[in-house]
Amino acid sequence: MLGALLLLLALSGCALVGLTGKERSSIYAGDTALVLVRVQCTVDDRPLEPCLSLPSLSGRRLISFALGSFDTFGEPRHIDVRALSEESIGAGWVFLLLSPGYHYLYVLGLDSNAGYQPAHFQDAPRWQIEVPERAKWIYAGTLTLAGEEAGTLMFGEKIIVPVKNQDVPLSDDRESAGRLLKGQFPDAGEVRTILMKRWQPGDPFIFRSPWLDPPKQP
Numbered sequence: 001m002l003g004a005l006l007l008l009l010a011l012s013g014c015a016l017v018g019l020t021g022k023e024r025s026s027i028y029a030g031d032t033a034l035v036l037v038r039v040q041c042t043v044d045d046r047p048l049e050p051c052l053s054l055p056s057l058s059g060r061r062l063i064s065f066a067l068g069s070f071d072t073f074g075e076p077r078h079i080d081v082r083a084l085s086e087e088s089i090g091a092g093w094v095f096l097l098l099s100p101g102y103h104y105l106y107v108l109g110l111d112s113n114a115g116y117q118p119a120h121f122q123d124a125p126r127w128q129i130e131v132p133e134r135a136k137w138i139y140a141g142t143l144t145l146a147g148e149e150a151g152t153l154m155f156g157e158k159i160i161v162p163v164k165n166q167d168v169p170l171s172d173d174r175e176s177a178g179r180l181l182k183g184q185f186p187d188a189g190e191v192r193t194i195l196m197k198r199w200q201p202g203d204p205f206i207f208r209s210p211w212l213d214p215p216k217q218p
Helices: 002-014 021-028 086-090 174-184
Strands: 033-043 046-048 064-068 077-079 093-098 101-108 126-131 137-152 158-162 197-199
Touching: 021 093, 033 126, 033 174, 086 093, 093 101, 093 126, 126 137, 137 174
Parallel strands: 033 137
Antiparallel strands: 033 046, 033 093, 064 077, 064 101, 101 126, 126 197, 137 158
C-alpha cells in the first residue's frame, strides 16, 4: 500500500494527465495532432519503471523535454510531461499536441538532477517529428535512455546520471501505442505510425507543413 502511495505521489507530481475539452475539439477538427511517444529506461543495464521520475516522495524528474518549432526557430523550449492516464505514465507513455509541420524533440536524461536549464538542451539529443496535415493520432516511436548509479542521497535516494555518449535507440511499439489510444479514444480512427528521425549536428531545420499524400509522379 505504501509503495503504491509513493508511486502515485511521484507520478502526480511529474505529469499533467488527460486532455481538456478544447484540446479534444482541436484534435477532432484536425487542427492539432496527438503525438504519442514512449520512453523506456535502464540503470546499470537493468530496466527501470517508472522511469520518468524517481518512485519516492520527492518524485524528482529523471527526464526533461524541450520542443523546437517554427515559433522558436528550432531552439528548445521546455515542455511539461503530459500523459493520457496515470497508468500510462508509469509505463513511460507521454504525448505532445502538435500542429501540422515539423517539430524537434529534445530529450535530457537519465539524470536525477534533470531540470530545465536552457544551455543543457543545446547539446541534448533531438529528434525530428513529422505531423502531416489532417493527421489526428500519431505514434512517433519508443526511446530507450540509459543511466547509471553514482551514489545515494539522504534517506537512501539514488543519484542517477546519464551514460556518457550513449546511443539512444529508437524502436517501434506501434501495437501497444494503438491499444493505448484506442482504449482512451474508442472512436479515434486510424492511428498513424510516423517514426521520428534523429537530428544530427549539421542537419538543416525544416518547418514547412508536410503533405498528407504527396502528388504522384507521372
